[in-house]
Every structure is written in structure tokens, then in C-alpha cells.
Amino acid sequence: MKLWGGRFAGGPAEALARLSVSVHFDWRLAPYDLLASKAHARVLANAGLLDPEELGEMLAALDDLAIAVETGQFRPTVEDEDVHTALERGLLERLGTLGGKLRAGRSRNDQVATDLRLYLRDHARRLAGQIGELAEALTEQAARHVDTPAPGMTHLQHAQPVVFGHQLLAHVQPLLRDLDRLRDWDARTAVSPLGSGALAGSSLPLDPVAVAKELGFDSAAPNSMDAVADRDFVAEFLFVTALLGVHLSRLGEEVVLWTSQEFGWVVLDDAFTTGSSIMPQKKNADIAELARGKAGRLIGGLVTVLTMLKGLPLAYDRDMQEDKEPVFDALDTLELVLPALAGMISTMTVRVDVLAASAPIGFSLATEVADWLVRKGVPFREAHEITGQLVALCAVRECELHEVSDDELATVSEHLDPSVRQVLSVRSALSARITPGSTGPGPVADQLAAVTESLIGWHRWATATVVPR
Template sequence: MTVAKLWGGRFSGGPAQALEELNASISFDMRLAPYDLLASKAHARVLHRAGLLDDSELDRMLTALTELTESVAADEFPVSVSDEDVHTALERGLLERLGPLGGKLRAGRSRNDQVATDLRMYCRDHARGLASRLVDLIDALVSQAVQHVETPVPGMTHLQHAQPVTFAHQLLAHVQAFLRDLERLRDWDARAAVSPLGSGALAGSSLPLDPARVAAELGFESSSANSMDGVSDRDFVVELLFVTATIGLHLSRLGEEVVLWSSSEFNWVVLDDAYATGSSIMPQKKNPDIAELARGKSGRLVGNLTTLLVTLKSLPLAYNKDLQEDKEPVFDSLDTLELLLPAVSGMIATMSVNASVMAESAPRGFSLATEIADWLVRRGVPFRDAHEITGAVVARCAAKGVELHELADDDLASISEHLTSAVREVLTVEGALAGRTTPGSTGPKAVTTQLADIGDRVSHWRTWADTTVVPD
């Protein structure tokens, strides 16, 4: 059965091949078909309530839409460039099953509000899946952290040894970033839960439809307050792309650290064979490809956000064909993270930690210097003076080629009268960590508290991620 274009009524001939190929989006928007069919069922019911379909017509329409849904799910519904887009293809499928009755479904809606609705449903549905994968990564990081609450490592700034921290604390710093990503997804979802269906092409409809009821049937919280905004708004796509780009940045930072940790120079962790690759010429190599791909794909995620921002920046109201370019960037970003997050989670969950190497390197680079300054402050020395005194101690150690705890008592006393042998009580990594007890700090007690709080929050997020927002 040959079906005319949805827009072909005023045209005397068909489109040129070049236009048809350029204009077609069926190659990528067919993934919206399940959502378009759900929206079509809701629209059929609203047409029935408006008296535009009788009982028999509604039953036949819903039956045909169900059959079409099953055919699409089984990949048994063929499409081609001549279908132009998902909406045209599905109307063809409906007409093949119902004949002229299938044409009644188009009343009161436009491809403009259809695609805006479909894409919101798709994004909200897949955002929950993204959240679930983020929770899995958080679980992997937390599982490693639990084993290393007291494992010291050199905390760094400017990639230079700064102060000792626990490895758990460093892992949980990444967890906090991913928890913020989950919060962004939830905040985004609240704004995305608005149905454009009923906005028509841009002006709404003169038919007695019920956009609010349709919105509720499709899992939305409300319907669009302005029909022009309903069909032209793509803020929800931009915001989701910002969230995915930010997740990419956080994965990139974690990936960079894993690259460093697994290097021969650091030797802090060893990656499991299942989550590393080798070299085609150097048999000894174990390459952290997952971590490097996490780093590399962040550029792709940022690029997708930039692409859509540039596309949207000068569009007049309401719908413009430029908006066809909104789908591929968000599809690609979600696909990328759906592939990347499980790999990173597996890499983190299975890596072995060389705790002894970490502990041995923790005090190097005069990382306990701040402990001396704080010790002096507790004895009444102004921090400005304590800083200068400690700097002189570091300079003496550097000149002698020794670490802080190796400096002789005579050297300490010659630098300042305040420096007695009692200062040695803070010149141990264990003492430095134990002294960090304030909320959010790196001491084992504070980290244990942080772990408990994260456990409560993760339980909440897993429940949220598992909540269905798109009806079956």
C-alpha cells in the first residue's frame, strides 16, 4: 500500500530525491516508535471522549496500535527513506491495518507536538536507566572504599604530594560528584515532565481535546501552558545533554586517576585482566583502555551539548526543521553512557589495591608539613609564624635529603624555640589521619560517617531510578 506524505495535499508532485534523502529522519527517529505508539493510544482515547471515534472505532484503533507495537518490537515492521519519519511510517502501518479509519487518528495533533512528546518520553525513560547505571558505579566505588577506610595515600594538589588522606576518602570524592549528577537528573526530570501533546502545530486545537488527561495517561505531571512553547521548546534536551556532559567530565577525572594509579610510577592499583587490554607488539603491556575511553568520550559528550546549543541559538518560534537535529546528539550521549558506565563500574569493582605501596608513599614529599604548622598553632603560635617556621623545616630537610620525621632534634631546635621533640607525635601518617575528625574530613571516623550517609542516599536513588515514568 502506497501512502502519501503527511504534508502532500497541496503539492502536485513528489519531492526530489535529494530533498527526500536530506529530509528523512527515519534512519534515527524510529527508536521513538514505542513512545509514539503509546501517545497514539492516549490520543485515540481522547478522540473517543470528544465524540470523534465511536466505541467500535476505538476498539479497532487500539487493537491495531497494539499489533503495530508488537510488530515494531519484533523488528518485523519494515521502513524506508520514503517513510520520511517515524510518524509517517506508523501512520502507514495503521492505514495498512485499518484502511480509512487509520486516518482519523491524525485529527487534533501534528508531527510537531508528536515528536516533542515522544522525545520527552524517550528521554525521561532513558534517564532512569542512566541513573541506575550511575548507582551501580557508586556501589563499586563504595565497595572499594569500605575496604580502605584506613589505607593512607598521598593526597595531591597540582599533582604534587600535599597531605595524607585515606584512599577511601579519595574514592568517595568521586562518589559525591556522581551523587550530584543524580540530583541533576531528578531536577531535570521535574522540568521535563510536561506533555506538549495537544499543542498541535503551534496554536492548539479547536477540537474538544483534554491535554491534561492525556499528559497524566503518559506519565507527565502537566501539559504545556503555551502551545507555541510546547512544540518549540528543547530546553529539556539541552539540560539532559548538560547532565550527560557533566557525567562525562566526572568519568574523565576518575579515568585519569585510574590511568595514573595503574602506572608503574604509581603502582597503586592493578586492573583485572577482564577490564584491561594488551599491546599488539609489547607482550608485557596491560593498558587501562576503559579509563582512557572514559577520558576520551567526555569530549564527545561535551560536543553533543555544544552542537545542540548552536542549533537552537537563533531559531524563531515556533517549530523549525532545524529541530530535527535535536535527536541524534541526545541519542548518542545516552548510548555512549549506557555503554561506558558498566565498563567503568566493572573496572573499579575488580581492581586490586596495593595498600602497602600507598602507605609507603603517603609521607613522602614532606606531606606532613601542615601537621607541624597545626601543632604549633595549638601551642599558641600564630599561623603566619607557624607557616614560616614549618617552611624553614622543609627547607632544612630538602638540604639534608631527609624526610620530616628524620630531622634531628638539634636541627628542629635551631629553627625555632617552639620546635621541641614533642612535635614528633604528629609526624606519623596514622596520627595525621586520626586528627582529621571534622565532618567531611579524611580521618577514618569521618570517612565512616560519610559512608553511612552515602549508603542512605544510594538506597533512595536506586528506588528513584527503578521508578517507571512511562506507562506500559
């Protein structure tokens, strides 16, 4: 059943066969290969290469084979080199010599490029739906904490107070960018290679534009050599998944911190934690840790494909067989991680009292003092120095800013008077943040409304049918 054995006097060596076989991983392309085969059959009929009766038999056989593949009644064997070989065997079993006509005008080169684009465009929508579910879980938690004070940190040190909803929404924003990247990627991937043949197109009167339209692509490839050599869409997809993995890792890292005894900001639901085999008291944020760990796997897939592509001459090279496993693995990985993270986030309990108590610690209101001085006409450079001296005094006295006496304020600077105390509270600091995108309850509520509306639109995109069934 080899698709290329005509000029060979003997079969391949066992070592070559073992190295060459890909059907154990590319079999998941079978439904998309069959979909493209039906479109190709219609094009052959329009070109006069199949009569109407033959076309009817061909389409019926392809439909029957599709059902057999879906139900598991038809499976590849150890003799099948790849998904294309297996499916041609299935078609020949149903049609005899008529099944061999379908190969006219196409090559495995344009077949696999088409199949992989179809597969990824279909699964990109599913991935978008799962990203949206995690973003919704974060958004729903943020809605409960629009006015919950929390310590805002830079360098993992207390910096300025924020509302916890703002921090949760800060994890939503990169997910929205990931969704944007998926949509941009899809627009560039909606180009059909089918009809490009091995590299030179075809001398048969085929219609690549009609095939593209039937398969849900926006256009046919403008250059047959590039069509079979191009794996930009694979590398770009893996970049999107790798960057998504980085975003999930950063979220996971924060959850690990939030649930530690040292932070104690959040308690995870038992259903989304694990224990220790030796320490009965342990409650581990394993989902967050696994999300953090699997980012390396996603980044590795991108590096694998970029390295494979970097030195390839045009047009198709067998190295490209290595393009599929990284994207399959990326999708499989994210299909496990995203729902688990969404469940963990949606069921976690935020300890509002701990967050509120921690918000002013570490002189986090110092910037409020500096801004207060600026509003009094003090240049910020000087205001910064004055506030720094006040903090140094508090560090020596082991007290917080609001605990400094009026006399001590005066010793630091003539500009510091008792009225500065009006800004020395977390609530006043938060309510003062009124600019768009800032951490005040008002701007956070505005951001929450915008994110919620955006996610509704993304749900529509994720559930839209792009690959015909």
C-alpha cells in the same frame, strides 16, 4: 505516504528527500509514539470524534502494530520520511481509512516533542541505574579502605595524607550530584506538549490534561507555541550527560595514573584491561582512557544542540530535527562506558603497601607541624614560615621531617621541640582529622554510611516506572 503532500503538484526532489529523512535515527521513538497515539485516540473518542467501536478497532490496531515493531515484523522503509510517517503507514495497513482519523488534532510538531520527552524520561531512569552501579562499585572499594593511608595530592604533588577510601568517595559525590540533576531535570521535563498541534493548539474539543495524566506527565503545557518550540529539556539533558562525562573522565585520568609504573597504586583485573600488539608486557587501562576520551563526544553533543537552538524563531523549525541524534548518542555512549567502568573499579586490586609507603613522601606532614605550632599559640602566619624553613632544611639534608634531630629542630625555631614528633606520623595525621567531611577514618566511615543509604534511595528512583507501558 507523505504526511504533507496535499498542496504539492509533485514529489520532493531526491536531494531534498535524502536531506529530510530522519527515520533511520528517530525510529527508536516508535514505542513512545504508539503510546502517545493510544492516549490521543482515547481523547478523540471522548471528544466524540471516534465512536466506541472505532476506538476499540484503533486501540487493537495500535497494540498489534506495537507488537510488530517490537518483534521487528514491522520496519520503516526507504520511502518513510520519519517515524510518524512509518507508523501511520502501519496503521493504515491495518485499519484502512479509519487509521487516518488519528491525525486529527495533532501535528508532528507536538508529536515529536512528546515522544522525545517520553523517551528521555524513560531512559533517564536507566541512566540513573547505571550511574548508581558505578557509585556502588566505588563505595564498595572505599569500604575496604577506610583506614588505608594514601598520598593526598594537589597540583598532582604530594600535599597531605588521606585515607584511600576518602579519595574513592570523592568520586562518588559528583555522581550523586549527577543523579540529583537528573531528578531535577525530570521534574521540569514532566510536561506534556500533546494537544498543542503545530503551534496554536486545536479547535477540536481535546483534553491535553487527560493525555498528560495518561502518559505519566505531571501537567500539560501552558503555552502551545512554547510547547512545540521548547528544547530546553534536550539541552539540559545533554548538559547533565556532558558533566557526567567530565566526572567519568576525571575518574579515568586518576585510574590511568594509579596504574602507571610511576604510581603503582592499583592493579586492574585482566578482564578489564587490554594489551599491545607489539609489546607483550603491556597491560593498558583502556577503559579509563576511553571514558576520558568520550567526554569530548558528550560535550560536543551539548554544543551542537545549543548552537542549533540559539537563533531559532518561534515556533517549530526543521533545524530541530538535529536535537535527537546527540541525545541518542549520549545515551548509547554512556550505556557502554558506565558498566565497563563499574566492572573495572569493582575488580581492581589496591596495593595498600605502596599507598602507605607513599603517604608521608614529599613532606606531606608539614601541615601537621604548622597546626601543632598553632595549638601552642603561634600565629599561623608565623607557624607557616617556621614549617617552611624546616622543610627547606630537610630538602637540603635530603631527609624526611621525622628524621631531623632535636638540635636541628631548635636551630629552625625555639618553638620546635621534640614533642612535635607526636604529629610526625601518617596515622596521627589521619586520626586527627575528626571534623565532618574530612579524611579521618571516623568521618570517612560516616560518609560511607550516608552514601550507602543515599544509593539505596536512588535505586528506588531509578527502578520506578514513570512512562506507562
